[in-house]
Amino acid sequence: MAYSLSGTALPHTACLSPPPAPASARTTAHHPASPYPAPTARQQSHRVVHYPFVYVRSKPNHAGEVVGRLRVGTVVQQVGEMVDGWIRVHEGWMLVDGKRVGLGKLLQPEPAPSDMTGYRMLAPLYDMAYARLTQPTLRSPALVRAARSYFDGQRASLEGARAEAVALLRTSLGLLRAEDFEARAKLEVLVLSALAQCHCHLGEWGRALVSAVLCIDRSSRAEHLLHPLVWHAHESAGLAACKLGLLAMAERLLSRGQLIGERVAAALQLSELRADGAFLDCALAAIALGKKNFDAHVQGVASRLEAMEGESLLGEVLCLCDGLEQISPGKPSYWVDHVLSAWRTARGRTRLVEMGFSTAAETAAAGLDEPAAAEGGAGCPLSSALQRLSSSDAAPAGGGGADVRSMLAAFVDGRSGGTRAVLRILHRALSYVCEKDVDMLVSSSIMLGVGETGGRYHCVAPTRVATPSLPPLVHPSDIPTLRRTRMVVCDDRLPADMVAAAARELATMDDNGSLSSSDGQPCNPGERSRDMPLWERAVMEEFAQQQPGLAYCVRSAFNLAGLLERELELELRVPQTVLLASYPPQAYYRRHLDSYAGKDIPRMLTVLIYLAWEPRTGGQLRCHLASGSVDVEPLPGRLVIFYSQEVEHEVLPSRGRRLALTLWIWDVKKDDKGR
Numbered sequence: 001m002a003y004s005l006s007g008t009a010l011p012h013t014a015c016l017s018p019p020p021a022p023a024s025a026r027t028t029a030h031h032p033a034s035p036y037p038a039p040t041a042r043q044q045s046h047r048v049v050h051y052p053f054v055y056v057r058s059k060p061n062h063a064g065e066v067v068g069r070l071r072v073g074t075v076v077q078q079v080g081e082m083v084d085g086w087i088r089v090h091e092g093w094m095l096v097d098g099k100r101v102g103l104g105k106l107l108q109p110e111p112a113p114s115d116m117t118g119y120r121m122l123a124p125l126y127d128m129a130y131a132r133l134t135q136p137t138l139r140s141p142a143l144v145r146a147a148r149s150y151f152d153g154q155r156a157s158l159e160g161a162r163a164e165a166v167a168l169l170r171t172s173l174g175l176l177r178a179e180d181f182e183a184r185a186k187l188e189v190l191v192l193s194a195l196a197q198c199h200c201h202l203g204e205w206g207r208a209l210v211s212a213v214l215c216i217d218r219s220s221r222a223e224h225l226l227h228p229l230v231w232h233a234h235e236s237a238g239l240a241a242c243k244l245g246l247l248a249m250a251e252r253l254l255s256r257g258q259l260i261g262e263r264v265a266a267a268l269q270l271s272e273l274r275a276d277g278a279f280l281d282c283a284l285a286a287i288a289l290g291k292k293n294f295d296a297h298v299q300g301v302a303s304r305l306e307a308m309e310g311e312s313l314l315g316e317v318l319c320l321c322d323g324l325e326q327i328s329p330g331k332p333s334y335w336v337d338h339v340l341s342a343w344r345t346a347r348g349r350t351r352l353v354e355m356g357f358s359t360a361a362e363t364a365a366a367g368l369d370e371p372a373a374a375e376g377g378a379g380c381p382l383s384s385a386l387q388r389l390s391s392s393d394a395a396p397a398g399g400g401g402a403d404v405r406s407m408l409a410a411f412v413d414g415r416s417g418g419t420r421a422v423l424r425i426l427h428r429a430l431s432y433v434c435e436k437d438v439d440m441l442v443s444s445s446i447m448l449g450v451g452e453t454g455g456r457y458h459c460v461a462p463t464r465v466a467t468p469s470l471p472p473l474v475h476p477s478d479i480p481t482l483r484r485t486r487m488v489v490c491d492d493r494l495p496a497d498m499v500a501a502a503a504r505e506l507a508t509m510d511d512n513g514s515l516s517s518s519d520g521q522p523c524n525p526g527e528r529s530r531d532m533p534l535w536e537r538a539v540m541e542e543f544a545q546q547q548p549g550l551a552y553c554v555r556s557a558f559n560l561a562g563l564l565e566r567e568l569e570l571e572l573r574v575p576q577t578v579l580l581a582s583y584p585p586q587a588y589y590r591r592h593l594d595s596y597a598g599k600d601i602p603r604m605l606t607v608l609i610y611l612a613w614e615p616r617t618g619g620q621l622r623c624h625l626a627s628g629s630v631d632v633e634p635l636p637g638r639l640v641i642f643y644s645q646e647v648e649h650e651v652l653p654s655r656g657r658r659l660a661l662t663l664w665i666w667d668v669k670k671d672d673k674g675r
């Protein structure tokens with residue numbers, strides 16, 4: 001019997017799955033059974049080493065009829081016992097050693113098939129993820145550690161697994177380009193092993209998602225072959241997102257996954273897909289289950305979170321902090337401090353509403369409708385829950401989590417009301433920050449192993465990205481304004497034909513779905529954007545050929561770094577990437593800073609180049625300056641520069657299509673990833 005995610009028992013036969021694997025391949029006892037079929041206990045793989053091919057026969061002897069032949073180099077999976085020197089494969093029987101018939105070795109064992117490792121890793125981790133999903137209080141670092149040690153037992157280290165995934169990715173992409181269908185198997189391994197990691201902890205999950213997205217992005221050439229993977233990737237990433245309480249992201253991923261799932265069924269009609277039966281069975285089973293259950297499941301988790309009692313909400317918040325700490329050390333304590341301090345003053349509470357983390361009603365009701373004894377003060381249930389959740393067993397290694405716990409403890413102890421409201425706000429804020437971080441991992445990472453720099457943003461000195469032949473965008477007279485008011489607006493600095501070309505190019509990207517939507521984000525709903533990494537010369541050159549307008553704008557913006565560094569007496573660095581953004585009708589961006597004291601990302605200056613906008617369609621950039629707020633119309637060709645850590649700003653709701661390019665110029669100080 002397997003269980004659906006909503007907890008109902010499903011007959012195993014409904015899964016179209018292969019028979020369950022031996023008990024040893026699954027997690028033991030106390031977790032509920034995973035909704036995923038256990039992997040088939042695959043046996044050894046063999047490579048055909050005899051030229052030009054080896055026959056497949058209907059029986060394990062030479063009297064058997066020839067039912068096929070496999071070319072040298074083909075890797076074949078043994079699916080049953082060896083009989084008298086013959087192995088059972090999907091299509092029939094093959095002789096391993098041809099000595100008896102005057103030939104040499106026909107098949108050679110393939111060393112430790114890593115796809116099997118992928119399956120082995122995946123099944124128990126699904127079980128654990130499932131257990132975590134059904135029992136939110138189990139989301140403890142102890143469980144993460146258990147998953148990790150399990151994983152470490154399978155592989156020498158996470159690093160090793162990732163390095164292997166990256167190597168596989170490289171190979172796979174090469175093979176795909178050569179239209180070699182073996183690439184599919186390799187991608188499968190990659191995705192599976194990366195996804196196995198995803199259930200260990202958030203950082204790994206982020207990277208797994210990145211790998212999956214990479215596969216998806218690159219998959220168009222072998223579309224139908226990759227659909228199961230793509231589906232699987234979305235589904236697993238969605239599951240992981242659910243687990244972490246990133247519900248909007250989970251819903252997005254799962255709904256994409258289901259669409260693709262539909263197409264997998266169609267793709268299955270294609271015979272070459274039948275070859276890899278075991279994987280497809282798993283994919284199909286997951287699809288069957290996914291369709292029935294994921295919607296309900298996501299809704300279930302969402303409503304549980306909505307109605308969440310203090311203690312489980314606290315568990316969620318701590319879980320997000322622990323996860324985020326692993327991607328961005330120090331960030332959870334920064335955000336918890338930010339929210340808690342804001343909550344203490346009326347002005348701060350208004351800010352939280354403006355930022356989208358709280359509602360006016362919630363803020364107004366806090367402290368009125370919640371009985372003090374039930375939620376605040378020493379001895380209240382939340383205090384003891386916090387104590388329990390912070391006990392040495394559950395607390396993660398490292399200082400970040402401890403900071404958060406002591407801040408929360410001080411907050412809960414000193415209060416007589418409003419604690420639950422604060423936890424809700426913290427949950428929203430941290431979910432948002434987590435999503436942003438993961439998004440950044442995803443979009444900055446066209447990434448894993450592909451860029452020269454090992455797939456990271458590397459900030460470089462302004463001279464490294466300068467194109468001296470282009471006219472400067474800023475005039476000497478702009479500098480005093482920028483120094484004094486912390487922002488400056490400049491017009492007519494870029495050639496109109498280049499701006500128009502850039503607008504057309506970005507509109508095309510938007511129309512063909514190259515920008516990704518931030519629907520469901522509390523801060524910038526509707527906005528669609530894409531990070532354009534340009535750290536490789538070849539990529540920049542291709543960009544310049546294919547999108548000359550955008551490339552011109554980017555180069556001009558890059559040039560600004562050197563000029564502003566000199567004029568403003570700063571030490572600056574340029575992340576070789578820009579953000580391309582579209583605000584379709586109804587999109588907006590709530591009030592925010594582009595860098596919170598440099599603690600999240602050490603951005604120093606924000607450079608905006610507007611490319612398309614129609615008058616009277618909203619979408620103004622509202623900047624909150626010391627002297628009051630200023631609304632800037634995003635006129636095509638207009639350039640705006642402001643200090644990222646000082647000027648709070650927002651994009652007012654747009655009623656037309658508004659296109660912009662943003663470059664953030666960083667302070668020389670490196671971020672926690674050493675970029």
Ligand SMILES: O=C(O)CCC(=O)C(=O)O
Pocket residue numbers: 581589594608620621634649650651660662
């Ligand atoms: O497009 C704009 O005017 C500003 C967008 C923005 O604030 C951001 O992306 O952080």
Ligand SMILES: [Fe+2]
Pocket residue numbers: 592593594649
């Ligand atoms: Fe911004």
